[in-house]
Amino acid sequence: MCEANVYIDERDGKGEVLYLENVDVIRPEDGKLFIKNLFGEQKFFDGQIKEISLIKHRIVLTRK
Amino acid sequence: MCEANVYIDERDGKGEVLYLENVDVIRPEDGKLFIKNLFGEQKFFDGQIKEISLIKHRIVLTRK
Numbered sequence: 001m002c003e004a005n006v007y008i009d010e011r012d013g014k015g016e017v018l019y020l021e022n023v024d025v026i027r028p029e030d031g032k033l034f035i036k037n038l039f040g041e042q043k044f045f046d047g048q049i050k051e052i053s054l055i056k057h058r059i060v061l062t063r064k
Numbered sequence: 065m066c067e068a069n070v071y072i073d074e075r076d077g078k079g080e081v082l083y084l085e086n087v088d089v090i091r092p093e094d095g096k097l098f099i100k101n102l103f104g105e106q107k108f109f110d111g112q113i114k115e116i117s118l119i120k121h122r123i124v125l126t127r128k
Contacts, residue, residue: 002066002118027115038119049113051091052123054066055102059116 003038004057009050016060019045023059033061067102068121073114080124083109087123097125 006023007016020043025036032044047063070087071080084107089100096108111127 002068002121004066004118024119025115025117026113028113049090049092051089052116053089054068054118055088057066 002054002057004052004054004059006035006059006061008045008047009060009062011062019043019061026059066118066121068116068118068123070099070123070125072109072111073124073126075126083107083125090123 003022003024005021006019008019009016020035020037020041022038023035024038027034032046035043035045045061047061050060050062052059067086067088069085070083072083073080084099084101084105086102087099088102091098096110099107099109109125111125114124114126116123
């Protein structure tokens with residue numbers, strides 16, 4: 001499958017922390033990022049996309 | 065493979081226009097979106113991400 005794992009770059013020495021696995025959809029909504037995975041889990045994240053790397057199945061976000 | 069095709073939502077009746085196929089990497093860089101595909105083609109797009117849908121292999125952008 002072609003979903004990706006979403007990580008948060010915490011920029012505080014913790015590095016990149018897993019936020020949600022098997023993500024299918026991401027879109028900006030009401031100033032946040034709406035994120036939905038294959039299992040119907042949905043989250044809103046107050047931040048932005050830092051990098052998408054599809055071959056690595058990785059999407060990294062940063063907090064606002 | 066798990067790359068995606070990138071489309072521009074032109075919002076002018078043209079609908080979504082293919083911009084780059086087989087995209088691997090997207091990241092904000094210098095106020096634009098840096099986009100690179102599997103074949104090493106690179107583009108800078110002056111806009112933002114409207115929606116990512118990985119299962120559909122689609123990423124839609126809008127112009128600034």
